[in-house]
Amino acid sequence: MNPARSAYWLKQAECRIEDFVKLVDRMTKPSDVPLAADIRANVPVYDCTAVRGWIASPDKRQAVMAEWGEVMLNGAGLLVLSGAFSGDDELATVDAASAVFKTIIAEQIASHSARGDHFAKPGANDRIWNALEKLCVREPETFAAYYANPIVALVSEAWLGPAYQITSQVNVVNPGGAAQSPHRDYHLGFQVPEVAARYPAQVHRLSPVLTLQGAVAHSDMPLNTGPTLYLPYSQLYEPGYLAWPLPEFAAYFEKHHVQLPLKKGDAVFFNPALFHAAGHNRTSDVYRMANLLQVSSAYGRAMEAVDRTRMSLALYPVLAAARASGALSQAACANVIAACAEGYAFPTNLDRDPPIGGLAPPSQQDLMTRALREAWPSADFESAVRAQATRRC
Secondary structure, rough: OOOOOOOOOOOOHHHHHHHHHHHHOOOHHHHHOOOOOOOEOEEEEEHHHHHHHHOOOOOHHHHHHHHHHHHHHHHHEEEEEOOOHHHHHHHHHHHHHHHHHEEEEEHHHHOOOOOOOOOOOOEEEEEEEHHHHHHHOHHHHHHHHHOOOOHHHHHHHHOOOOOOOEEEEEEEEOOOOOOOOOEOOOOHOOOHHHHHOOOOOOHHHHHHHHEEEEEEEEOOOOOHOOOEOOOOOHHHOHHHHOOOOOOOHHHHHHHHEEEEEOOOEEEEEEEOOOOOEEOOOOOOOOOOEEEEEEEEEOOOOOOOOOOOOHHHHHHHHHHHHHHOOOOOOOOHHHHHHHOOOOOOOOOOOOOOOOOOOOOOOOOHHHHHHHHHHHOOOOHHHHHHHHHHHHHOO
16 A cells, blocks of 8 residues: 555645655666656656657657656656757747747836745746736737647647646746745645645545646756756655645755756646745846746646637637648647637536537637638637637626
């Protein structure tokens, strides 16, 4: 029996650092991750040039997704995707998105509407909530180029399956910004232990598989800029949502965490139950920017309320033009649609929106895909998507 597994109800008083250490004190072996290009500080690293070549083969595609899923479920709990955004065009897209984010941050500061962080002191960083929608509406062309990325789509599907939903929050750790406290993430990670303890043990096991956490480096991140600290294998400790605030667990994290430098365009994805924390930016002049991706299962609900109808209306003319010109492939458009439109048919009003020809009515993603396939004029798509939104109310 798993030494960390307790009764139906988990209790903070029963969290034992000895049990935790038994689970996390292990090494990642090459045989555990045969598709990885390297293992650094116990973390598998994947060369995305090779991964892009594998995607074309259905068998190889499934193999790499299975390996990534196993790493996040039962392995180290995280993986590095080297060159997730690579080449001049993709890195230019990252820079274009960064320029939008910098403008938004400047506006927030000027309007005194800047927001803090969950696990860091105010002023340690700059945060953009709902960066996904803000980027899409301000610069849909940049959004389309960014979320056409096949690596982001592949790792999201590997952990969550299809019909996932992306949200993103941009985080800039300013020069001198202190490290965050170690923590777990959404859902249960955003509850105080007293509230988390009210959820039975199976919810503690379920919560991590409803969300995927990721970060795309929008700047080079040498160690002195404070890239994220991780504790490999810590997602395996079942009562971890109750344990992470305890001083003995924080002390173990402080002593045994790993930290990996990243280059602009690299990405890290991890199980949200992994103990982690943004690092200390020890520079005097580097503003370390990451686009934090929080991808939600179709069977869960996202942390942010995103106006996906508004986003879809802004994005559709861009995708229609890109498909007509051949600038984006059908697969690339599907990646962008997955990042923008509602992928799940429920909840809806079944009196007005009954399932016809299946078990569920068409989703917003289905509608957008059909409109692009049939080359609907933008006005027709707008009428259809607004009518669909009305039916769902």
